[in-house]
Amino acid sequence: MIAVESVPLRQYMPVFEFERRTSLFGGRPGALKALAYYDDGYMGAYADAVDAAIGTGKPPSTADVRQNKHVKIGEGLNLAQEIAPHVGVFARLSAMNGTYEAFEFSDVDRAASGGVSIDGGLYHRPDDAFGLACAFNAISTPAQRYFAAGGLGILAGDGALSYAGERVLETYYKAGFTKHFALTFDYQYITNPAYNTARGPVSVYGLRYHVQL
Numbered sequence: 001m002i003a004v005e006s007v008p009l010r011q012y013m014p015v016f017e018f019e020r021r022t023s024l025f026g027g028r029p030g031a032l033k034a035l036a037y038y039d040d041g042y043m044g045a046y047a048d049a050v051d052a053a054i055g056t057g058k059p060p061s062t063a064d065v066r067q068n069k070h071v072k073i074g075e076g077l078n079l080a081q082e083i084a085p086h087v088g089v090f091a092r093l094s095a096m097n098g099t100y101e102a103f104e105f106s107d108v109d110r111a112a113s114g115g116v117s118i119d120g121g122l123y124h125r126p127d128d129a130f131g132l133a134c135a136f137n138a139i140s141t142p143a144q145r146y147f148a149a150g151g152l153g154i155l156a157g158d159g160a161l162s163y164a165g166e167r168v169l170e171t172y173y174k175a176g177f178t179k180h181f182a183l184t185f186d187y188q189y190i191t192n193p194a195y196n197t198a199r200g201p202v203s204v205y206g207l208r209y210h211v212q213l
Helices: 046-053 141-148
Strands: 015-023 028-042 069-084 087-096 110-119 129-138 166-178 181-191 202-211
Touching (some): 046 141
Antiparallel strands (some): 028 069, 110 129, 129 166, 166 181, 181 202
16 A cells, blocks of 8 residues: 655655765776765654564554654765776765664665676667666665564565675676667676575566667
8 A cells, every 4th residue: 555645744754865976996987975864754763663562462563653753864876987998886885874774775774785887889789888886775774673573574584594795696688679679688686685595596587678769
């Protein structure tokens, strides 16, 4: 069930971004971006949910402690840089207040990632691209206790958490057949999926197509 906020500005998330163009490695183009944001709304605290479930025989739920408004702050840093003709690298760091439940995308409070992208023009396939990246994700101590007690999040939670950081290795190849059509083959190898050493590792295969008229 999806609920839509009916009162303007009762819950909101302002986002601030700063970007600076770079010219490293002999003047090659790149960009450094800094991001800051905060959620202001009704969200449950992990610790409150765990405390409320004590003695009930039920797993904790942040939905049971979502009566008050809170502020959750996050920030991120992203660097993308060309290091040679048709070759670029990137690195990203992000962190947020892990006291309260996640609302968007995935259950993650800390993340670090980096990788390399190669334009197919390097080998006379200008519409192709190859990428290789790795990522490390982590959750806060209150979140760990919540999931270990059986709580559920957006994607994480199975009631048997043996915590460790989630590690992801991903590679893809985009094959461009014309300027208007491309297929991308993707592979991910995930260790400790959903932060649980009792699960995985798992392999995820993907196929995407892109049509542009």
